[in-house]
Amino acid sequence: MRHSGETFFPARRILARWAMVACVFAAALCFGCNEGHVRLTSLEKADLERRAFGLLERAAVGEIDVVRCNAIEALVDVRGARAVAVFRTALKSKAAMVRFAGLVALCFGCNEGHVRLTSLEKADLERRA
Numbered sequence: 001m002r003h004s005g006e007t008f009f010p011a012r013r014i015l016a017r018w019a020m021v022a023c024v025f026a027a028a029l030c031f032g033c034n035e036g037h038v039r040l041t042s043l044e045k046a047d048l049e050r051r052a053f054g055l056l057e058r059a060a061v062g063e064i065d066v067v068r069c070n071a072i073e074a075l076v077d078v079r080g081a082r083a084v085a086v087f088r089t090a091l092k093s094k095a096a097m098v099r100f101a102g103l104v105a106l107c108f109g110c111n112e113g114h115v116r117l118t119s120l121e122k123a124d125l126e127r128r129a
Helices: 010-035 042-060 065-078 080-090 096-112 119-128
Strands: none
Touching (some): 042 080, 065 096, 080 096
């Protein structure tokens, strides 16, 4: 099966599915922690959050374009300014949808005041838009 010019191998597809399952599980566990259903220590919460963000950041620079776009969108909501390097890397992607996701993420960060672009970056973004 071809998608975005790449050949999907079963191992990649399985890995992508497990990564999504892990992210969903981590999000559900964090939501449960906020509601008081699951009791974790502050160290356990911090470790769980670090691992969940690590999965999102790895997915945002992975090889599957759709997963990259979804991860970038999620990073905008949960990481903001801490994920700017990932957003800037997305602008250099060969896939148009990944470049668009990176552009939207940077624009959202600028509007929220999390990101400050250099004059060269602003000119480059205007040229690409």
